[in-house]
Amino acid sequence: NDQVVGLKDLGVKAERVHSAMPESERTQIWKDFKNKQIKILYISPESLMRNEMLSALKLLNISMFVIDEAHCISKWGSDFRREYELLKELQNFFPEAIISAFTATADEETRADINNKLTNGKGKIFLYGFNRPNLSLAVQQKTNNWKAQLLEFLVNRKNESGIVYCLSQKLTEQCAEFLQSEEFNAHPFHAGLDSQVKIDTQDKFMTEDNIVVCATIAFGMGIDKSDVRYVVHISLPSSIEAFYQEIGRAGRDGLEADTLLIFGLQDLFQRKRFIDMSDANNSFKIKENKRLDALIAYCDSATCRRQTLLSYFKEMSEPCGKCDNCLNPPLMIEGTEYAQMVLSAIYRTGQFFGSGHIVDVLRGVYSEKVKVKGHDKIKTFGVGRTATADFWKIFIRQMVSANYLLIDIQRYGALQITQKGETVLRGEEEYFYRKIEFNTQIKEKRIRVENIDANTLDDEKDLLSALKSKRIELARKRRVPAYIIFPDATLHQMILHKPKTLEEMGKLNGVGLQKLKKYGEVFLEIIKSI
The missing domain is CATH 3.40.50.300 (P-loop containing nucleotide triphosphate hydrolases)
Incomplete structure (x- = not known):
């Protein structure tokens, strides 16, 4: 209309x-x-x-x-x-x-x-281009309190119009009720609402300049409101195409507009489950999974969001300078030890359980399920108790998106280790993860990938080789993964700082009092000898 x-x-x-x-x-x-x-x-x-x-x-x-x-x-x-x-x-x-x-x-x-x-293939195709330079792109890792994340984004936007996309009808109503309680002019919109209610909401959206609609994808097609200042997704879209279609409803007047995608591992599981449960043939499901994987790659990208988005459509561009990655380049952190904790917990529980149970095992939570399965008795029970549940959920999601783990839909979301993940578990490959952007109790090893430069490692390759050989030797004797002795990041610290005493060794990241007593002298001797 x-x-x-x-x-x-x-x-x-x-x-x-x-x-x-x-x-x-x-x-x-x-x-x-x-x-x-x-x-x-x-x-x-x-x-x-x-x-x-x-x-x-x-x-x-x-x-x-x-x-x-x-x-x-x-x-x-x-x-x-x-x-x-x-x-x-x-x-x-x-x-x-x-x-x-x-x-x-x-x-x-x-x-x-x-x-x-x-x-019948006889038509002419005209391609204008996909770049929407006035849109700012950002992605956040979903915590258990998505409402607080949404409110933080919207708190200074009460006088602007926008859309918040949700996966389910129930979520649109929860979202609208929450925003109403925070004095936003918010309305739900989904296919299950009365026709007149939907018409009234659309009319308000077109005529009011401070309205936010919390909607499923049923809202938007045919809507041509030029001054939408933001689009937020609190659920994962089905693909990059769907995402691009939906954020394209912002900033049609050519003025600046913001977009935010908040997503977590449960969103990924739900999307993969939708694909698996569809009546489509396997060929279609494979393609849909690839489209979803492309969106996950966009979410976890450490480079310019716009470049990543446009490259999917075969369009080249310069860094935009305004997305979250351009404004605040993400820190990549050496996380081999944490990855091995996750992989070991999954392996020792039989690769039959989803992320929630694995997080409970890592954090040492005595849930009924953990006790019934006897998982409070395995070696990895409680090894990650210094980190929050949110940290581990996001950490695991990054491992899934990077193909170190996969979600088995047939087993109701059980996490399974891929061949790529096995190389990390065996200590044959390091694992780096994107810094998780909220306060956690865990002490992350703040080592940028570029700080451990190739020249330094090349100059010290003999020392690194000797340190790794000793680590493998000790790990085999104790029948534990190599990270239990020292993670690679700690070996790099030894190379960079070359401690001469146990006191200096004890100041390095990853060297606690117990490890210092067990292995300090052994590794000091290697450092001194080369």
Whole structure:
């Protein structure tokens, strides 16, 4: 409706028909359309492709069909709808008419599929570009208190309009209720609401300048509000295409707008579960998982968000200078020891349990499940008790997105170790993780990857080799992973600082009192000898 109003304001004779309007109004519109008093008529695909509608339109001289949100036609698109796919029959019913299709979010495969369906591959494809330079991009790791994260982002935006996307209908209502309690002009929107409630919310969104709509993806298509100043996702979208489509509803006036994606491991599990439970064939599921993996890679990227996003659509760009990664380059931290803790806990519990249970084991939580399974008796029980549950959940999610772990949907989200993860467990490969951006009790090894430069390690390769050999020797004798002796980061500290006494050795990260007593003299002798 807002698009029709906008066209009328420009002097274009436009109208729309839909099932909710009175019969008398619908009859008058059709009469005007037939008499060519209306130049552009908006209609849903469901109504258009009814046999009686097609028969009526064939009697008129329709010169062009314009399909908006055309990615819905393709099964590879971000919002595939079967009623849109029926539009492929238009070329048979109206062979003389021009068929054009528009979308802002279609990768190469989706564009080809749309072209094949609508024109048998004979259509011309025009590509404008995907860059939206006025949008600022940011991603946050979800904690147990997503409401606080959302409020922190919105606290200075009460006089602006925006959209908060949620995965479920229930979550939209919880989100709206929370924001209302914080004195925001917030409204839920989802397919389960009464039609009039949805119409009223859309009208408010178009006319008020301080409204926030907490919505499922049911909200947004056909909405053309130019001054949306922010879009937030508190649930993970299904793909980069879907994400790009949804953030594209912000800043259509060309002015600055902000976007924020807050996601966690549970979001990833839910999305993978949706794919696995769908009726689609394996080929489709594989492609959908790859699309989801691309979005996860975007979320965990340490480089410019815009570059990562545009590269997915085969478009090159310079660093934007305004995304969270450009403004605050993430710190990469050596986390081999923590990774081995996680991997060991998963291995010792049989690779049958999800992240929640593994986190309980790591933190030494005597939950009923932990006690029943006897997991309070394994060696890794409580080894990570100095870190918060949020830290471990995010740490595990990063391991999943980096393919050190996988989520087994058939086993209700059980974490399993990949071949890549096995190399870390065996101490054959180091693991670095993106700094987890909230206060934790854990003492992270603040070692930037670039600080342990290649030249230093090359100059000291004999010493590093000797230290690693001794570590492996001791680990084999004790039948423990190498990190239990010393993680690689601590060996690097030994190389950088070359301690000469036990006191100096004890000041290094990763060398506690017990390890100092057990291994201090042995490693000091190696450092002195080379």
